[in-house]
Amino acid sequence: MTSRRTAVGDDAAIERGDGVPPRPLEEYPLPPGPDGYPLVGNTLSVVRDPFAFYDELATHGDVVRYRVAGRTFTALLHPDYVERVLVSEPGRFERYVFADLGFDIGTEGLLMTDGTQWKRQRRLLQPAFTIDRIETYAETMVECAERTADSWIDGSEVALNSEFSELTLRILAKALFDVEVDPATDGEVIARAARAINERVNARNLSTFLPQWVPLPANRRYERTMRAYREQVxxxxxxxxxxxxxxxxxxxxxxxLRASDDRGGTLSETEVRDNLVTFLFAGHETSSLALTYALMLLARHDDVAATLRAELEEVIGDERPTAAHVPELEYADAVLTEAMRLYPPAYILFRKATDDAVIGGYRIPAGTILTLPQFHLHVDDRFYDDPEEFRPERWLDDDRDRPEYAYFPFGGGPRHCIGMRFATLEMTLIVAVLLCRFDFELSSEPDPEPSAAATLQPENDVRVRVRRR
Incomplete structure (x- = not known):
């Protein structure tokens, strides 16, 4: 007797486009994975060290099943499988952001919505993120970077993560609202919200895996902080x-507020607010972290910093950095790309299988949560020579053998980061301003360890001593 669950073709055939007959889902095995404990599964291993846990997963193959806090996950550890989920079949693997646990930074915004609502919002917002529109913010980016540079005293020590958080927040507030934020009021509320969000989803906190309605002090603190954040927005x-x-x-x-399309679509007041709540957090948090890690690495590698300064001198010289310079700054782009390879700010993506699927010859039942870990794939020695080394030159080579989704710091497919161009322009201009003015000497020994929170936060401040050139 043929099983009812037969609408599953071989995944290799799907990728080739072959019309192979479907096989019963039950004929495919579940993915292998590490042993866990009764009830809690692999939760304790994740809490102890989430990064080491993925190293353990990789010993089981490229499609690995595990359980955390009563939920079934499957990690995809090969770029081809990531590309299939994000690009080839995004309709079968919906966005998963732990909304069932009460994680909420804008339920009606792009981050949290799906289906027709998400498509309408993306269509309405996309014109605001064209390259021509984004380049109009270049002057603001440079002005804000220069203000930060002017505030640094020669020979003083600064915490890069704090400085860049304030800088990118100023830039984003100007771009989003055309207002100057006061670091002591607006900025502090937003900074507290960023800390609360990172604490709420830190993989090393057991409370992360409990629903928001559980009356824990951390949950109550999160709710108060997020309420104040929304009020500030x-x-x-x-x-x-x-x-x-x-x-x-x-x-x-x-x-x-003015957005509309030829289908009569507009954004509701709630959608506007929730998108701004999301953009204000994600837009400044990820860029500030990428800049923090990039400057940390440049401080560690004088040869790379010297090569970058030579390019800045050749392309910009005594001029002020502008958007027109950015396409010529190839080495600067390689430096930022390499920094985000080693320290991707948005370091892991989650998707949820809406249908039964077969990936890598293994059964993926509907409802399985898929994890796509950039931090792991970005240093996989199958795709990178000396993967732990900071070598921007690798991005100047035409390495056609590397799969495209061995690197995906901005996601991919229809749901790739809408602010990618804004962030890239912003980071390049900030690096250009600061590298032309300062040498950087790293004070943090050793490099701060990253923390598996909502973003890849350093456990401690990344401190450098700045020397005017």
Whole structure:
């Protein structure tokens, strides 16, 4: 008798496009994986050291099943499988952001929505993120970077993660709302929210795996902090509306409020607010971390810093950095690319199988949560020579043998990061401003360990001594 569950073709055939007959799902084995404990599965291993846990997973193959806090996960540890999930069949693997645990930084925004609502929002927001539109923010990016540089005293020690968090927040607030944020008020509320979000989903906290309704002190603190954060975003929205009497401003908020398409689609007030809540956190947090790790690595590698400065001198010289310079800064792009390979700020993606599937010859039942770990694939020695080494030159070579999704710091497919171009322009211009003015001497010994929170946070401040050139 043929099983009802037969709508599953061989995954290799799917990738080739062959019309092979489907086989019963039960004929495919479940993926292998590490042994766990009754009830808690592999939760304790994840809490002890999530990075080492993925090294253990890799010993079982490229499709590995495990259980954490009552949920079934399958890690995909090969770029071809990542590409299939993100690009080839995104409709079968929906975004998963732990909403069932109460994780919420904007339930009606791009991050948390799916289906037709997400498609409508993406369509309406995309015009605000074209390269021409983004380049209009270049002057603001450079001005803010210069203000930061002017505030640094020759020979002083600064915490890069704190400095870049404040800098990217100023840039983003100007781009989103056309307002200056006060670090002592606006900035502190937003910084507290960023810390709360990272604490809420830190893989080393057992409370991360408990629902938000459980009356833990951490959960109550998270709710209070996020309430204050939303109120602060509402205040910024009100401040912008009061200042824009003409309704013709070109900051992102104004564009969102005016957005419409030929299908009659618009953004609701809640969708506008929740997207701003998301952008304000994700947009400044990820860029500040990428800059932190890039400058940390440059401080460690004088030869790389010298090569980068030579390029900046050749391309920019005594001029002020502009968007027009950026396409010529190939080595600067390679430095940032390599930094995000070693320290991807958004270091892991999650998807949920909406249908039964077969990946790598293994059965993936509907409802399985898939993990796509950039931090692991980015240093896989099958795809990178000397994977732990900081070598920007590797990105200047035409390595056609490396699978495309051996590197995906901005995700991929329809749900790739909408702010990728903004972040790339911002980071390149900031590095150009700072490297032309300063030498950096790393004070943190050894390099701070990364923490598996919502983003790849350093466990401790990344401190450098700045020397004016």
């Amino acid at each position: 509402d205040a910024l929205i009100d401040r912008r509306r009061s200042a824009d009497s003409s309704g013709e401003a070109d900051d992102l908020l104004s564009i969102m």
